Amino acid sequence: MTNKEYADFLLPGVEHDYQYYLDKYKPRDLDKDAIVTRAAPSPTGKLHMGSLMQSLISSLYAKQTKGVMFLRIEDTDHKREIENGPESIVEDFKNLEIDFDEGYSFGGEYGPYLQSERKDIYQAFAKKLIENDLAYPCFCSAEELDEIRKLQEAKKARIGYYGKYAKCRYIPREEVVKRVNAGEKYIIRLKSPGSFYNKCCLHDLIRGDIEMPENDMDIVVIKADGLPTYHFAHAVDDSLMFTTHIIRGDEWVASYPIHDQLFKVLEFPLPNYAHISPMNVKDGDSIRKLSKRKDPWAAMSYYDEAGIPKDAIKLYLATLINSNFEEWYNQNSDKSIYDFTFSFDKMSVTGPIFDVEKLDNISKTYFSRLSAETIYNHLVEYTSKYDDEFNKLVVNNKEKMINILNIERGGEKPRKDIASYSDVKKYFWYMFDELFDKNTDSYEEFNPIGKEILLEYVNNVYDINDSEEEWFNKVKEFAEKYGYTSNRKEYKANPDNFKGTTADFCKVIRIIITKKNMSPNLYEIIKILGVETLKKRIELFYK
């Protein structure tokens, strides 16, 4: 039996040999510096902050080098897969506005992009290994493996399937044939040519050079279901798909020696690696990895519900990716994150702590730079999904809503208060009678003024056509008549001589019409609300 026949015997029914695939996938025709990268999620759940971070970084580098970013679904573990896994991932990426140039559901020359559909490809390369005596079948059961582990623990030896512990490595070919023919189940393991006492070096783009012992573990290459392990799939896929940069979580650093060896043994050139640190979160006094279970804000759905724009999140992540991004962006606020040149060596080796307050600030700044029309459009979209009642008001009062959003917007110093689409209702509910009338909040405190005085102001003094300056002058004059001085310094010197300042007078009006001490420009609010509403709310307050 030749080696080739032996390989066919162990992995029968494989349509093509590896040379076929080597010929089939041609190198990409791209600029020399173009980065080809990918998102390679396993369909085991929803996308979260960590996935966004990884895919954003990948897409940033692909875009800025005119490279390619593709999507590959790593569905080699059917046990953990959720229903509609791949579709749900595509959907999530769409919502996050991460664009792919090719990949699962996007098409491309290097597919299939669903690993379960590449079984033949992996097996073809596994056969190559067998032919070269670099892989062998293993008949060990879970129990046997467990025994080996226990033995190693007792002897304080390194744990794993290697060296003399790799007992199936030494089974003669004749016996293998006999056992296979007898129907025994087996998997394919790498016959590791490495030694624990040799060094292997990872040249990481972010972390620099890391020296580790060479791999000497006979790791599994093809599992019992015929599908590859992550390690083997990584080597085969990223070679055949011509990925230039592997950008992935740092939990993979430790298995780099395996990957290094696999690429060599398969005679593939090594790609570049960039291992990114996971995002952390402060939990009391300790710091831990962001957790899908414990941290509601780890899930992207949290931001969708809260109405925090994806672009604001990306802006925040960009500041974590390259800290000099923020300064650049503050000077180039009209540009997008894709206009900034990110670099690997400015990326931090330590995992950042997710800072909700910083996100909040960035989101506020982001909103302050949007036009009222843009916010309006997104608001309609947001409320249609999460707030029917408000959605009706927003849709039926388009002009009014835009006017409201326009208060203190534009110009050099736009107002910064809205940080999410849900904030709009929180800050402006009182602009709608429908919401005001059923609101049960109590009025914030202030020193009262008689109803007659207020009505006198509304009926005799206020004119909706006044400019802001005219309006304010009239307010000052009127308030002065009732003991509210417009001279702040005078008031400070002798507070007892006055009932208050113009500010105190305005406060009364503000609270009566909004219930709150905090609101945007009063003049604009009254103007949008109109005299009738003003009167109605005064009546309501004194009722």
Next chain:
RNA sequence: GGCCCGUUGGUGAAACGGUUUAACACACUGCCCUUUCACGGCAGCAUUUACGGGUUCAAAUCCCGUGCGGGUCACCA
């Protein structure tokens, strides 16, 4: 336990042996502006880079050790 990584203020961080009395941004505090709250402006906020040694004329930066934090050791990715 083995292997690997990290450790600069409340947070993200800059600094790549001397231009550092450790940038910048967020948060916080105070003042100013002001029709409120914000925004904005100004100022303050690490006597010092986890700790201990060493190398050097010179260390946050290089080396060693300790502590602490993290990752990884699956037929999971």
